[in-house]
Amino acid sequence: MSDKAISRTVAKLLVVVVAMFAFVFVVMVPLYNVLCDALGINGKTGGRYEAERVEVDTTRTVKVQFVARNNEAMSWGFKPSVKVIRVHPGELEKTVFLASNPEQVDMVAQAIPSIVPARAAAYFNKTECFCFNRQPLKAGEAAELPLQFIVDQALPKDIHTITLSYTLFDVTDSVAVMN
Amino acid sequence: MGADHGPAKGLTRWIFTTNHKDIGTLYLWFSFAMFLVGGAFAMVIRAELFQPGLQMVSPAFFNQMTTLHGLVMVFGAIMPSFVGLANWLIPMMIGAPDMALPRMNNLSFWLLPFAFAVLLSSLFMEGGAPNFGWTFYAPLSTTYAPPSVTFFIFGVHVMGASSIMGSINIIATVVNMRAPGMTYMKMPLFVWTWLITAFLLVAVMPVLAGAVTMMLMDIHFGTSFFNAAGGGDPVLFQHVFWFFGHPEVYIIILPAFGVVSQIIPAFSRKPLFGYDSMVYATASIAFLSFIVWAHHMYTVGMPIAGELFFMYATMLIAVPTGVKVFNWITTMFKGSITFETPMLFCIAFVFLFTLGGFSGLMLSIAPADMQYHDSYFVVAHFHYVMVAGAVFSMSAAVYYWLPKWTGRMYNETFGKLHFWIAFISFNVTFFPQHFVGLAGMPRRIPDYALQFADFNMISSIGAFTYGAAQLLFLYNVIWTLVKGRKVSDPKVWDGAEGLEWTLPTPAPYHTFSTPPLVK
Numbered sequence: 001m002s003d004k005a006i007s008r009t010v011a012k013l014l015v016v017v018v019a020m021f022a023f024v025f026v027v028m029v030p031l032y033n034v035l036c037d038a039l040g041i042n043g044k045t046g047g048r049y050e051a052e053r054v055e056v057d058t059t060r061t062v063k064v065q066f067v068a069r070n071n072e073a074m075s076w077g078f079k080p081s082v083k084v085i086r087v088h089p090g091e092l093e094k095t096v097f098l099a100s101n102p103e104q105v106d107m108v109a110q111a112i113p114s115i116v117p118a119r120a121a122a123y124f125n126k127t128e129c130f131c132f133n134r135q136p137l138k139a140g141e142a143a144e145l146p147l148q149f150i151v152d153q154a155l156p157k158d159i160h161t162i163t164l165s166y167t168l169f170d171v172t173d174s175v176a177v178m179n
Numbered sequence: 180m181g182a183d184h185g186p187a188k189g190l191t192r193w194i195f196t197t198n199h200k201d202i203g204t205l206y207l208w209f210s211f212a213m214f215l216v217g218g219a220f221a222m223v224i225r226a227e228l229f230q231p232g233l234q235m236v237s238p239a240f241f242n243q244m245t246t247l248h249g250l251v252m253v254f255g256a257i258m259p260s261f262v263g264l265a266n267w268l269i270p271m272m273i274g275a276p277d278m279a280l281p282r283m284n285n286l287s288f289w290l291l292p293f294a295f296a297v298l299l300s301s302l303f304m305e306g307g308a309p310n311f312g313w314t315f316y317a318p319l320s321t322t323y324a325p326p327s328v329t330f331f332i333f334g335v336h337v338m339g340a341s342s343i344m345g346s347i348n349i350i351a352t353v354v355n356m357r358a359p360g361m362t363y364m365k366m367p368l369f370v371w372t373w374l375i376t377a378f379l380l381v382a383v384m385p386v387l388a389g390a391v392t393m394m395l396m397d398i399h400f401g402t403s404f405f406n407a408a409g410g411g412d413p414v415l416f417q418h419v420f421w422f423f424g425h426p427e428v429y430i431i432i433l434p435a436f437g438v439v440s441q442i443i444p445a446f447s448r449k450p451l452f453g454y455d456s457m458v459y460a461t462a463s464i465a466f467l468s469f470i471v472w473a474h475h476m477y478t479v480g481m482p483i484a485g486e487l488f489f490m491y492a493t494m495l496i497a498v499p500t501g502v503k504v505f506n507w508i509t510t511m512f513k514g515s516i517t518f519e520t521p522m523l524f525c526i527a528f529v530f531l532f533t534l535g536g537f538s539g540l541m542l543s544i545a546p547a548d549m550q551y552h553d554s555y556f557v558v559a560h561f562h563y564v565m566v567a568g569a570v571f572s573m574s575a576a577v578y579y580w581l582p583k584w585t586g587r588m589y590n591e592t593f594g595k596l597h598f599w600i601a602f603i604s605f606n607v608t609f610f611p612q613h614f615v616g617l618a619g620m621p622r623r624i625p626d627y628a629l630q631f632a633d634f635n636m637i638s639s640i641g642a643f644t645y646g647a648a649q650l651l652f653l654y655n656v657i658w659t660l661v662k663g664r665k666v667s668d669p670k671v672w673d674g675a676e677g678l679e680w681t682l683p684t685p686a687p688y689h690t691f692s693t694p695p696l697v698k
Contacts, residue, residue, distance in 0.1 A: 002355075006279045009351045017343055017385050024389030024419060029404065032415050039482065071408070110408050118480065169408030174401050 039122070048132060049125035049150070056090040057153045064151070067165040068097060074170045076101055076109060076137070081144070089153040092127065097166065099135065100142035108175045109135045111145075111166040120162045123152035134171060185688050194289075197281035198688065199266045200584075205288050206263025207577075211653070213255030213295065214570075218646050220248035225608075225642040227625050228635050241625035242310035243302065249313025253431065254338050255295050257569045261434040262345045264576055265373050267584065269349060271679035271686065272367045274358025274695045279351035287344035290337050298334035301327035312623060314424065317405035317416040321397045328398065332391045339384045346377035346384075353377075358678070360697035364458070367677050368451065371458050372437030375465045379426045379433075382469075386423040390416065414479050421472035429468045432532075432564060433461060435572035436503060439525045441677070442579050443507050446522035447514030448674040453506040460499035460506075467496045477548045486545040493543035497536065504533050519672075520594030524575035527602050528567060535563025538613065553623075556616025562609045574601070574652065581656065582671040586685030587663030593655040600648040607641030 064087055066080035077100040087093050101107050111131040115121040126132075130145035137143060151162070186192050186201065196202060223244045227235045236244070266284065270277055278284050301308040306325035309315065320328060353374045357366070366374075393416075396402040403409020405416045444451045451457065473481060473489040481489075507529050516522070538560040542548050551557060574597070582588050611634040616622075620631045627635065670680045678697070682690050 005355045006351050009354050010280070010347055013347045013350060013381055016381050017347075020382055020385035021389055024386055024393075028386075028389075028419055028422070029393075029415065032412070032418060036412070112407050112410075167407070171408050174403075174409065 048129075049127050054090045054153065056088050058088050060089055061086050062089060062151050062155065062159070063161045064093075065161065065163045066095070066097070067163060069165065069167055071167050071169045074109070074168050075103055076107070076168060077142070078166075078168045087151055089151045089155055092148060092150050094146070094148050096144040096146050097130065098142070099137065099145055099168070101137035101139060104139050106136065106138045107170065107172045109137070110169045110171045111135065112169060114165045114167070116163045116165070117159060120155065120159050123155040124162060124164065125150045125152055131166065134175065195285070197277075197285050199270050199278045199281070199284065200686065200688065202284050202288050203263045203265075203267030206259050206266060209288070209291060210256050210260035210263060213251050213259070215649065216299070217248050217251035217256050218649060220244045220251065221642060222646055224248060225639040228627070229639040230636065231627055231629055231632050233626055236625070238625045239307060239310060242623070243308040245623050246309045246312055247299070247302070250298065250309075251295070252565070253313060253427070255291075257431050257565065257573070258342065259291060260573050261373075261569075264434065264438070264573075265349055268580065268679060269352060269370055269373060270356070271682060271690060272370050272677055273353065273356065273361055274678050274691050274697065275352060275356035276689065276692050278348050279356055280348045283344050284348055287341045287348065290341040294334045294337035294341065297330050297337070301330045304330070314420060315394075316420070317394060317397070317413050321394050321405055324398070329395070332395050335391045336388060339388050342380050343384050346380035349373055349377040350381070358691070358694040358697050364455065365697060368440035368454070368457055369434070369437035372433045372440070372461050375461050376430050376433045379430050379465055379468065383423045383426040383430075386419065390419045390423065393419070414476075417476045417479060418473070421475045422469075424475065425472040426465075426468040428564070429464055431569050433465070435528070435569045436461065438572045438576045439507060439528050442521050442525045442575055443510050444676065445579070445672050445674040446519060446525075447511045447516050449510055449514040450676070451506065452509040453502070456502055457506055460502040463499040464496060467492065467499070471496065474543055474545075474548070477545045478552050490543060490545045494540065497540055500536055504529060504536075519578075520589070520591060520598055521575040521579035523595065523598045524571045524578070527598070528571045528575065531563055531567030531571070531605070535560055535568060538563065551616065553621055554616040555612045555620045555622055558622050559609050559612035559616055562612075566609070567605060571601070577656065579672070581659060582666050583679060583682075583684055583686055585660060585663065586666060587659050588666050589655055589659040589663060593651060593658065597648055597651045597655060600651065601645060604641045604644035604648060608638050608645055609641070611638050
């Protein structure tokens with residue numbers, strides 16, 4: 001039971017403690033995000049998709065529904081210009097969402113997408129989406145927010161309807177904090 | 180200063196002490212005080228639930244009570260009580276003169292009163308104490324939390340630091356300071372279970388620290404770990420929390436397994452059946468605890484493969500746990516059993532812990548859990564394993580080792596009375612909660628539908644009785660210290676085995692200054 005042996009044990013254990021603390025930040029958080037992206041779970045959609053030239057599968061039609069809602073006390077007007085589009089897999093589609101800021105102050109919003117069924121998330125490719133960026137709107141201003149997407153041909157055959165929902169968050173305060 | 184000087188006089192003895200027995204005593208008294216505080220919160224909860232409707236407290240205060248009850252019981256009562264036992268017993272059981280790091284030992288204890296002062300002071304702050312449940316799920320604990328959440332985070336950091344120091348100390352002691360001849364496979368099972376528990380603590384307390392650090396950053400520094408608006412995800416919080424939280428429940432129960440494995444052989448007058456398998460079962464449970472965390476979150480919308488993996492892995496834990504229960508029962512089989520108070524608590528432990536294990540198995544089944552999730556069935560389940568598991572074994576341990584610590588015998592009549600009141604009232608409290616849970620009563624809600632009224636009243640009466648039984652326990656301990664019959668036989672119990680029973684009774688301030696030789 002020399003003091004040296006004890007110090008060695010303690011040193012090893014301290015390394016474990018520091019490593020486990022770091023593990024949370026450098027492994028668990030990134031791994032969670034990577035897994036959600038790769039498996040398309042949680043209904044999270046991926047980032048910008050580079051369109052490729054592909055055959056349009058005209059034998060199938062998929063119904064894409066759009067839902068827009070405001071988080072908590074978010075006061076903006078926010079709705080899709082059309083509620084439903086029928087698309088063929090492989091086809092590039094365009095639509096817009098309508099947003100308006102009724103307040104007397106300039107605000108910043110962030111739209112967060114979610115897809116049902118979650119399984120379809122990996123096959124819903126966006127080439128352009130307002131959700132990739134924050135949306136600043138001046139007091140009383142309105143805007144058309146563009147969305148372009150392609151439903152992948154590999155979409156499982158049993159999925160006939162995809163619902164894309166956007167929740168609009170007020171991020172004015174946190175943008176101010178970061179600046 | 181002689182080689183075997185006694186303790187210092189007065190209050191400074193307790194503030195500056197580095198003696199493992201003094202620090203063990205401090206831990207035990209502190210945890211008992213916290214047990215009464217957490218118990219008082221439970222009494223408020225049960226008083227409110229005595230009848231349907233809102234009568235005693237506001238829903239906001241009710242939420243603070245459920246939160247603080249959980250936090251105080253887990254981090255303030257159960258965990259420190261077993262650290263106290265470890266301090267008292269591990270050096271005496273492995274033939275060491277003290278813990279490996281006596282000064283750090285002092286620090287790790289004295290952090291605790293401050294951590295809990297910070298946590299409990301939040302009750303008096305504007306906006307009230309934390310009200311998001313002991314599992315503090317984001318965004319309830321971030322976006323929607325009361326301002327006192329920052330004090331909660333600080334408190335958790337400090338108690339986490341205390342736990343990490345305590346467990347490093349225990350590992351350093353067990354690894355380096357065993358008496359000559361005390362090989363790993365000769366260590367008493369209590370030492371084994373604590374060694375494994377300490378490794379769990381070192382591995383997961385930093386994860387808890389990470390979780391609350393992320394909360395702190397989300398609240399004050401504009402990050403978005405758990406905030407969907409910034410690209411974060413509240414479900415991430417649940418994964419990080421339960422990656423800590425599931426090993427945590429084994430941190431609570433493994434030392435209890437160790438206590439029971441010491442006491443049952445003593446009163447059965449037979450060696451423990453299947454010592455080796457007990458060690459391997461403990462290690463298996465510890466390993467499995469790292470790969471089952473998501474069974475707490477079956478309803479968050481995991482892919483089916485994930486649900487199945489966590490379901491099967493969870494069911495697998497029943498195997499090593501079954502080995503343990505089998506070994507305890509087989510130890511008693513054909514033994515010359517006597518039923519002193521510690522043995523009564525241990526037999527009740529085996530019986531009730533197994534019941535809690537069975538309801539755990541029911542909850543492990545993912546499709547069934549969709550129904551049970553967040554109901555009173557879950558409350559009944561974890562109180563069977565936490566109270567009848569950890570708290571009963573702790574009561575057993577105090578009665579069993581108190582004569583060795585103090586040189587005085589507790590009052591057997593009071594002890595038995597404490598046991599029977601505790602045993603009956605515990606079941607009166609928690610057994611009906613299975614029924615209301617299965618019938619759909621949700622947990623953490625201050626009001627309930629009328630059809631649950633009878634069972635809730637029974638439950639509350641049981642809880643008040645169980646609370647009163649703890650005062651009897653306190654009275655018995657104080658009675659022992661003041662008036663208990665003096666005992667001087669080193670082996671207080673005729674069936675007790677182990678190095679601590681070779682020492683004089685009461686255990687001198689300094690023991691094993693020269694290590695014993697273990698054959």
